[in-house]
Amino acid sequence: MTQDISPIPSPAAILARLVAFPTVSRRSNLALLDYVEDLLRPAGVRLERFESDDGTRANLWASLGPAGSGGVVLSGHCDVVPVEGQNWSSDPFELRTEAGRLYGRGTADMKGFLAASIHAMLQAAPRSLALPLHLAISYDEEVGCLGVRGMLDALSTRPERPALCIIGEPTGMRIANGHKGKRGLRACCHGQEGHSALAPDALNALHLGAAFITRLQARQEQLKATGAQDTAYDIPYSTVHVGVMHGGTALNIVPNRCDLDFEIRNVADDDPDAILAGIAEDAEEIAAPYRNRFPDARIEIEEISGYPGLETPAGTPAVALLKSLLGRDDPLIKVAFGTEGGLFQGTLGVPTLVCGPGHMAQGHKPDEFVSEEQLAECTRLLAAITDVLGEGEAAALAP
Template identity: 40%
Template sequence: MNPQAMLSSLVAFPSVVGTRNGALVDYVRDYLASLDVASAVISGPEGDRFNLFATIGPADVPGYILSGHVDVVPANEPGWRGDPFHLRAEGDRLYGRGAVDMKGFVAAVLSAVPELAAMDLARPIHIALSYDEEAGCRGVPHLIEKLPTLCATPLGCIVGEPSGLVPVLRHKGKAAVRVTARGRSGHSSRPDLGHNAIHALLPALEAIATEAARQRQDGPTNAHFLPPYSTLQIGKISGGEAINIIPETASADIEARAIAGVDPLALLEPALRVVAADEALSAEIIASYPGLALDDDHALARLTARLSGSLPLAAVSYGTEAGLYQKAGIPAIVCGPGDIARAHKPDEYITTGELLGAREMVLRLGQELRVREGTVAAR
């Protein structure tokens, strides 16, 4: 199957983050089975969302993972000029939700499976597809947990998030928390008879603002990132019904983005301490993933540079699942087709050239891992 046809099939599944994805996973599993490639389906605790892991080549030998997520953000923006879940071709642009983030990479990998399966691989190529990446990388930890039962410890993982097919060595980690306040409603003329939930949130919000300023002024820095320090922000506040009603409930969504070596959850501790001290407050961690930091001269960096034809980029501002693989002891790097600036927007697209370029990179990995006369493919 050519990569455009595969992308068309994948885009047609409305696998919006937080919703069931079984139909898409079944489609991929059946496609791989038609090529005599077995796959394991790993369920998440939700019961209606699944990861998929497949191996081409000898599973008992260390190889490489090609990783992508199959969930997409919602497509409710009014700027779409067509059905977001029907791939639309205009010139060399292929429009559709998930076309660049990141079903394009997944399509490129899957379209290359017939050729990869025909190669005599000395080391395996694994395909790892995850769910709910857009909700804070919620799906892939369940897949990573199962890896020791599925294959030998991999030598590395290439996460195909859009990077212009330029290898990316580093990105920040992220954690997000939702702080909720419970108050007591009443008429605003008698605040003494109620308890204002929005007011109850203020100490936690002040703690975050103070920590954000501290990180900016005195926190550790890493010149690879922009900005070069860890950041915190209050991204969303909800609560209240009317100006003359004491709000009964209120909530705030807070995120932290941490430079390499800093635990993003630790950045939220000032707010969490406030929550722990006030029975009117509660907190729920809604996202958490570590940063990525791969050495410039790591073997995986050199390999991906050869495969992509581009020198590695020091860092990017967005986050990926790569840090979770690295935390599990698997070296990881980001390298995928397209521009991240097109993601999460109406008329998201990838070009045919970008799609074919990713496919060629995957096939070059297969060539690197083929059995060579008298030798085994090198690391």
């Protein structure tokens, strides 16, 4: 295939185009993927889409170099969180540069890494790589790493396996080898409606919900006191958190239903199934005493989202390689937020690390930014990785 020799746009220029696509989770990302493909296809990059069931969103798998196992996959999501209700200093979907910072929704989380990765693919395209370089762009990560699963399921049926996956979430260009797993859950509390003037003759579902929250708080204290501890995390133990509570329609009606959305974020040495089993026992203990009067009294728990944790051994050869390419020997970190890393590790059996430009402290808030310095450091790291793939001599990246 004849390759286009047009000038390669800078990472900042690519980032400006990526930010301009308002790819809020569950909305279409197809226009963004069209742009990325229009950049990569003329350079001879092999491209494959994996569409959502309704066809409005898709993952993109892009590859360079020889077919087969080994090499590196650079992975990132292109969806962003909403901007509604946030007080931005400028249009969040128009990149603004000021005082060495690049402002816009998704600059830190995580279109900055995607821009650097696309630039790296374009730089690598004319080269004869000894080991493959892949780019994975996924959708709907912000709502539970939903999109990437279909792509990984398809890739898992193929014999080829990358030797390393780098998730480019913002770590300040530190290497993270772990994050907690997450279960997103909904508790549906069923009571019995009635007139509020006769409230004792009904069963208030909000009261069931309040009792359930009290039990969740007790479980949290138990995990803090006696659960597994991992001091690499800011919060070194597993956590239980209630984020949403809905119930009731009018003040003079005793509500018959209350829904609570809650989550479990577990360290590797805690079993989330065991934690959930204890919570289910609590739910039954709350509802059971009411059944003589109210046979339908119950608290049902369903899983609505989730992803596995990531735990890559510090002695993995790729860790030493990345440290050498970064040119420093910082201690490994573990991040509080989740990624698709555990899915890559679990579905494909690929050693996975998290390393990307920017800081999550800037993500999900007004005037999100990534610094030009961080974006440049990421660009240098990916160029160094490409050099290693060209040489084909790094045992950590070989099949």
